[in-house]
Amino acid sequence: MATRFLRRFNDGGAPDGVAIGVGVLVGAAIGAGAALLMAPASGEETRARLRRGARRLQRQGARVLEDLWDEADYRARRVARTAWRRGRDAAARAAAERVAAFQEAAAD
Numbered sequence: 001m002a003t004r005f006l007r008r009f010n011d012g013g014a015p016d017g018v019a020i021g022v023g024v025l026v027g028a029a030i031g032a033g034a035a036l037l038m039a040p041a042s043g044e045e046t047r048a049r050l051r052r053g054a055r056r057l058q059r060q061g062a063r064v065l066e067d068l069w070d071e072a073d074y075r076a077r078r079v080a081r082t083a084w085r086r087g088r089d090a091a092a093r094a095a096a097e098r099v100a101a102f103q104e105a106a107a108d
Contacts (some may be wrong), residue, residue: 039046 036046041049
């Protein structure tokens, strides 16, 4: 993938999404390694901070997921109610048309 990125870059073309993604991942790995090497805290303190941060992200992610679930549930119920009403109205109209057609046929 890196050679494909370099070939497109050297040809003057814009890099594609995969090449950009690889570049971001490589940059993140290098940055994380440098941050760990230059961290002022001990390894145990750093791991504790990482655990706290991971728990915080997990709680935030759970809240976001719950909000998304609630929103999807609300929208699905709203669509279902609308579909139910439209179906009921269409059935009522069809029944009224059949009754009118029957009465018209009986009158003839």
